[in-house]
Amino acid sequence: MTVFVDTNVLVYSRDATEPNKRARAIAWLQALWRSGSGRVSFQVLQEYYVTVTTKLRALMPRADARADVRDLLAWRPIGIDERILADAWEVQDRFRLSFWDALIVASAQASGSDRLLTEDLSDGQALDGLIVVDPFRHEPGSL
Numbered sequence: 001m002t003v004f005v006d007t008n009v010l011v012y013s014r015d016a017t018e019p020n021k022r023a024r025a026i027a028w029l030q031a032l033w034r035s036g037s038g039r040v041s042f043q044v045l046q047e048y049y050v051t052v053t054t055k056l057r058a059l060m061p062r063a064d065a066r067a068d069v070r071d072l073l074a075w076r077p078i079g080i081d082e083r084i085l086a087d088a089w090e091v092q093d094r095f096r097l098s099f100w101d102a103l104i105v106a107s108a109q110a111s112g113s114d115r116l117l118t119e120d121l122s123d124g125q126a127l128d129g130l131i132v133v134d135p136f137r138h139e140p141g142s143l
Contacts, residue, residue, distance in 0.1 A: 001037055001114055002037050002038075002039055002111065002112055002114060003032055003037050003039065003113060003115045003116075003117050003133075003143070004038075004039045004041075004104075004107065004111055004113035004115070004116050004117065005028075005029070005032065005038055005039070005040050005044065005075075005117045006044060006104055006116065006117060006118035006119075007043075007047040007048050007051065008118060008119055008120060009025050009029070009119075009135050010029070010044065010048045010068075011052060011056070012024075012025035013025040013026050013029055014052050014060055014068075015056055016057075017056070017057050017058070020136075024135055024136050027139070027140050028117060028135045028140050030140075031140035032140075038075045039075050039076065039077075039078070039108070039111040039112075039113050040078075041077050041078040041079070041080070041103075041104070041107035041108075041111070042077045042078070042079050043080060043104070043107065044077070044104070045072060045077055048065070048068070048069065048072075049065050049066070049069055052065050052068075076111075078107045078110050080103065080107070084103070084107055084110050085103075085106075087106035087109065087110070088103040088105070088106040091105045091106050091109075091127065091128075095127060097121070101120060104116070104118070104120075105121075105127050105130060108130055109128065109130055113130065114130060115130070115131050115132075115133050115143060116130050116131070116132050116133065117133050117135050118132060118133075118134070118135075119134050119135065119136055123138075
């Protein structure tokens with residue numbers, strides 16, 4: 001099983017103002033590192049970097065955020081190309097998602113993931129074989 005991780009999970013793993021979500025996000029990320037089943041996109045990495053270095057109450061030092069991004073390169077990030085862009089538009093129209101959520105879904109599908117770990121979409125929602133998992137409603141071992 002391959003699990004595509006949305007930006008919010010990565011951000012919560014570094015957000016000290018949300019201790020419950022932080023603990024759950026960390027547990028998920030640790031499980032994905034152990035299993036080698038995590039995937040992300042360059043969109044996710046970019047959003048993560050900007051959020052943790054400019055938007056959190058306790059801003060993360062740029063060097064630390066860059067180290068996280070470098071580590072996540074091991075998850076073979078998906079780049080946005082013409083095919084993924086076209087797929088995102090199709091997903092946006094079919095499932096009535098925001099463009100940014102559709103781009104995450106299209107990237108997750110292109111990565112070969114069968115699960116999308118996010119709180120931004122409906123838990124259990126099926127998107128052409130990709131199942132949405134809310135990491136704050138399920139334990140890592142539940143997949």
